[in-house]
Amino acid sequence: CIDYLIVSIALQKLSSVRSHAIIHVRELEKSGNKLNSSHVNMPGSGNDVWEIDTSLLKYESKLASCSYGDLYKGTFYGQDVAIKVLRMEHLNENLRREFTQEVNIMRKIQHKNVVQFFGACTTPPNLCIVTEFMSGGSIYDLLHKQKSGFKLPLLLKLAIDVSEGMSYLHQNGIMHRDLKAANLLMDENG
Numbered sequence: 001c002i003d004y005l006i007v008s009i010a011l012q013k014l015s016s017v018r019s020h021a022i023i024h025v026r027e028l029e030k031s032g033n034k035l036n037s038s039h040v041n042m043p044g045s046g047n048d049v050w051e052i053d054t055s056l057l058k059y060e061s062k063l064a065s066c067s068y069g070d071l072y073k074g075t076f077y078g079q080d081v082a083i084k085v086l087r088m089e090h091l092n093e094n095l096r097r098e099f100t101q102e103v104n105i106m107r108k109i110q111h112k113n114v115v116q117f118f119g120a121c122t123t124p125p126n127l128c129i130v131t132e133f134m135s136g137g138s139i140y141d142l143l144h145k146q147k148s149g150f151k152l153p154l155l156l157k158l159a160i161d162v163s164e165g166m167s168y169l170h171q172n173g174i175m176h177r178d179l180k181a182a183n184l185l186m187d188e189n190g
Contacts, residue, residue, distance in 0.1 A: 049119075050119040052119035052128075052130055054128065067090065069086040069090075070087070071084050076118055080133040081130050081132065082133045083130050084128060084130075084131075085126075088124060099129075113165040114165070115134065134186060135187060135188045138182050138185050139184040139185075141182075
């Protein structure tokens with residue numbers, strides 16, 4: 001988990017499918033950020049306001065855990081969000097660098113096929129990333145619930161959506177490392 005970053009990609013609807021793209025840090029450009037023990041250095045353009053005060057986040061339920069942190073469903077200004085929280089006991093320079101790179105990537109990506117990035121907290125001990133929440137589950141889960149599978153028009157739409165999302169990532173120098181049905185997420189409209 002430590003060597004990878006998660007960038008959430010939305011795949012445009014018919015069914016508002018989303019994907020979590022795994023990006024290997026070593027294959028991304030070095031950002032040149034200097035990290036210290038009290039703050040994660042995040043260069044900004046001066047125009048993007050994305051630093052979140054964690055007191056504005058309300059945590060509702062834990063969705064997943066990994067060696068580096070936890071993923072929660074929560075709310076931010078009344079809107080459902082996904083909150084990825086890094087565990088401080090596992091924080092080291094590599095994880096800080098990966099966190100910094102992930103925030104830098106997510107705050108720059110703006111596309112109809114990308115899950116919305118709301119912001120991040122970059123001051124320890126509250127390192128977290130806040131994104132749009134997808135409540136519909138994964139394509140993998142849906143396939144196992146439906147005995148008949150998907151009809152051809154939906155399959156074609158999903159293929160186009162995945163292709164558009166992948167193309168956008170590649171045009172921005174981002175490599176997807178874990179494209180699979182379990183990582184294609186849907187909103188409440190399915």
